[in-house]
Amino acid sequence: MIDFINKTLSKLFGNKADRDLKELVPVVSQIKEAEVTITQLNDDQLREKTSEFKKRIQDYIVATVEERISINDQIEKNPTMEMGTKEDLYRRIDELQKEENSKIEEILNEILPEAFGVVRETARRFSANSEIRVKATQHDRDLSVKKSYIKISGDDAIYSNTWMAAGNSVTWNMIHYDVQLIGGSVLHQGKIAEMATGEGKTLVATLPIYLNALAGKGVHIVTVNDYLAKRDSEWNGTIFEFLGLTVDCIDKHQPNSDERKKAYLSDITYGTNNEFGFDYLRDNMARSPLDMVQRGHHFAIVDEVDSALIDDARTPLIISGPTPKGDSHEFFALKPRIENLVSTQRNYINTVIADAKKKIAEGKENEAGLPLLRAFRGLPRNKALIKFLSEQGVRALLQKPKITICRISNVKCIKLMLNFILLLMRRITLLNLQKKVSI
Structure with missing residues (x-):
């Protein structure tokens, strides 16, 4: 309609x-x-x-x-x-x-x-017209200095x-x-x-x-x-x-x-x-x-x-000033060191993954969880690790050490809290005793 x-x-x-x-x-x-x-x-x-x-x-x-x-x-x-x-x-x-x-x-x-x-x-x-001839002005004369297609001939300007x-x-x-x-x-x-x-x-x-x-x-x-x-x-x-x-x-x-x-x-x-x-x-x-x-x-x-x-x-326009050292940067000095660090870490993670696979093959699944977690934290996008975690039951092994670490962390937190409360109670008791003595 x-x-x-x-x-x-x-x-x-x-x-x-x-x-x-x-x-x-x-x-x-x-x-x-x-x-x-x-x-x-x-x-x-x-x-x-x-x-x-x-x-x-x-x-x-x-x-x-x-x-x-x-x-x-x-x-x-x-x-x-x-x-x-x-x-x-x-x-x-x-x-x-x-x-x-x-x-x-x-x-x-x-x-x-x-x-x-x-x-x-x-x-x-x-x-x-291939050329146009006009009476030259100062504007024409100024342009003829910069542009070859404008020529001055006596009192005339010739535009091509x-x-x-x-x-x-x-x-x-x-x-x-x-x-x-x-x-x-x-x-x-x-x-x-x-x-x-x-x-x-x-x-x-x-x-x-x-x-x-x-x-x-x-x-x-x-x-x-x-x-x-x-x-x-x-x-x-x-x-x-x-x-x-x-x-x-x-x-x-x-x-x-x-x-x-x-x-x-x-x-x-x-x-x-x-x-x-x-x-x-x-x-x-x-x-x-x-x-x-x-x-x-x-x-x-x-x-x-x-x-x-x-x-x-x-894309916003972001304006910024020049760097203090201009073109002198530490990039080229740090680049080989960073590349070496990344390469070392990748080699180590590959070793850890191999260790985890070995322990699973030996039936030591409880011991394989920690190396898996270490590999996952160190290089989560490693293709070998991603492929290994896709196998049946392997990702479950990764979760066990996480839960254990969380429990340990919670226990530490609880102990710290209890210690703080005990210390606070002692301070309060001490202050009360000082007041009684002063009275």
């Missing part, structure tokens, strides 16, 4: 996935409308859209940001401020922070069609559509499909987008990454292994860098280093879930804000989210 009702409701109203899809279809139409104008821009004008988007975001939140900064200055300049007043101001700062985040989300949703259109048009131009990613030469030949635009919208909304292998998860992610990086508060791309983190940062990085954003990967740098701190200051930061987690733990242990590497968390995309948040989450 319940199944029938569910099927009927699904036919009338559709399931949750269908309803969500219907809400996202108009977004694709808005992106295509924005692309009509975007495709007419030259390469320099296309790149300038990033600065335009950033200005629109800053203009939208400027009042909130200025009020927050003003309150912070007020607190710093008045160290003798009453605690009640200071708490009210801090409460107001928290409210302004929430308001700022809410406004950023509003303006990003407004910019989304154009931003997605810019990324798709950039991908299309890199796919259609072939570059190195994870040690392999790749030529950009990908353009976003309409369904991938929907996937990008889903990720921007903070929802989980399930895509099969080969459907272009890496390409889909470029859309919300670019959009949320425009806020200037950083975007984290969390992957499950360092190879994917390094590869994707280099594979997609050129598209973002062409549009004026900075990209880095924390797995390329040592923990607590200036390079890693700089990586977190990039617009887009790739890394593994473990490295992000350990950096977060180290920052919580830092004694000064200057020792912290991460900045405030704004937006993150988690690749293979089921693995990162469910499977890997079963």
Whole structure:
């Protein structure tokens, strides 16, 4: 009956996935409308859209940001401020922070069609041209020093559509499909987008990454292994860098280093879930804000989210300090001694088992119990012992010395208790005599 009702409701109203899809279809139409104008821009004008988007975001939140900064200055300049007043101001700062985040989300949703259109048009131009020549900026000049596929020729920067990613030469030949635009919208909304292998998860992610990086508060791309983190940062990085954003990967740098701190200051930061987690733990242990590497968390995309948040989450991140002697350990000195000790014990237990078998064969079963117990305590997983104990009546012999030892132990305990009681009674009698004498 319940199944029938569910099927009927699904036919009338559709399931949750269908309803969500219907809400996202108009977004694709808005992106295509924005692309009509975007495709007419030259390469320099296309790149300038990033600065335009950033200005629109800053203009939208400027009042909130200025009020927050003003309150912070007020607190710093008045160290003798009453605690009640200071708490009210801090409460107001928290409210302004929430308001700022809410406004950023509003303006990003407004910019989304154009931003997605810019990324798709950039991908299309890199796919259609082996080189793209644009007016060189300082950002381009800095990149050309580190990356061979970006060259400076006079006042121009020349971007090649072939570059190195994870040690392999790749030529950009990908353009976003309409369904991938929907996937990008889903990720921007903070929802989980399930895509099969080969459907272009890496390409889909470029859309919300670019959009949320425009806020200037950083975007984290969390992957499950360092190879994917390094590869994707280099594979997609050129598209973002062409549009004026900075990209880095924390797995390329040592923990607590200036390079890693700089990586977190990039617009887009790739890394593994473990490295992000350990950096977060180290920052919580830092004694000064200057020792912290991460900045405030704004937006993150988690690749293979089921693995990162469910499977890997079963293994806790445990942070610890280095050993005092570094690589100088006593392991190699103790290893041969321990091996010799284990070997000696194994040989002794084999001798004890042979002795027990001999006594049983001679009919001295009462004497065989103690060697069996000694062997069981010394090497309980010995294969020869396990096989021998599985024979009929042998395990019963093992129990007899156990019971005897328990009886002896109990007798000792009873004797000790009686001796303690007797000693206590003597002390009490002695105290009573002393009192009588003093009287």
